[in-house]
Amino acid sequence: MRRGFLNSNKSKAKVPDSTQVKNNGSVIERSLSNDTYTKERRIMTTLPPKALANPHDGWAECFIPPSMEKAILALPGFPDALQRPLQRTYSFVDVLGKGRGMIAACKIQSGDLILEERPLVVGPTDWTVRTSVLPSLLQVERMQATQEEQMVHAALQRMTPEYRKAFEDLLNSRKDGISGPLRGRCKTNGFALRNIING
Numbered sequence: 615m616r617r618g619f620l621n622s623n624k625s626k627a628k629v630p631d632s633t634q635v636k637n638n639g640s641v642i643e644r645s646l647s648n649d650t651y652t653k654e655r656r657i658m659t660t661l662p663p664k665a666l667a668n669p670h671d672g673w674a675e676c677f678i679p680p681s682m683e684k685a686i687l688a689l690p691g692f693p694d695a696l697q698r699p700l701q702r703t704y705s706f707v708d709v710l711g712k713g714r715g716m717i718a719a720c721k722i723q724s725g726d727l728i729l730e731e732r733p734l735v736v737g738p739t740d741w742t743v744r745t746s747v748l749p750s751l752l753q754v755e756r757m758q759a760t761q762e763e764q765m766v767h768a769a770l771q772r773m774t775p776e777y778r779k780a781f782e783d784l785l786n787s788r789k790d791g792i793s794g795p796l797r798g799r800c801k802t803n804g805f806a807l808r809n810i811i812n813g
Contacts, residue, residue, distance in 0.1 A: 655680075657677070657683065658677050659675075659683055660675055660676070660772065661674055661676050662692065668695055671732060674734060675769035675772050676737070677735075677736070677737040678736060697730050702719060703728050734780060737766070737769075759793055760794075766797060767796055784803045
């Protein structure tokens with residue numbers, strides 16, 4: 615993450631959030647996503663493959679379509695070594711009334727590298743729900759939450775004990791009655807990237 619990214623045009627790109635409803639005979643598909651890969655089956659895979667990964671840079675457990683895995687593996691130079699800043703520019707502190715936070719430890723200029731690391735888990739931002747009746751948006755969200763919880767659980771089973779502990783140590787601030795503890799950690803600490811790979 616570089617300072618100033620959230621003010622850039624990339625971070626401000628408009629993301630459509632319209633609901634799509636398709637009736638295929640007796641099965642209704644409702645999706646909150648315009649994801650290119652929504653219709654393609656997904657696989658659980660490790661990227662970069664551990665045989666190619668630098669152990670110091672790590673890897674991610676990914677639940678993605680095969681075409682996306684192929685596109686990622688075809689990126690020139692993949693997997694590039696992670697960059698590391700010359701000095702640590704941040705620290706973690708307890709902020710009174712706010713909880714634990716990440717603060718600057720020195721003056722940071724726009725464009726300075728703060729942190730670069732691989733995610734623990736990569737998965738779809740939204741899910742297609744298949745049902746024989748037209749569900750409400752709340753029912754869709756609950757079904758999607760269940761699917762996401764199952765996906766993260768499967769990813770955890772593939773992780774090393776060190777990575778699993780790192781995930782379990784993440785804060786879960788989602789107390790919405792919908793997110794389970796695994797999905798809650800993803801929603802609290804993760805962020806969505808859309809349309810980053812065409813293919």
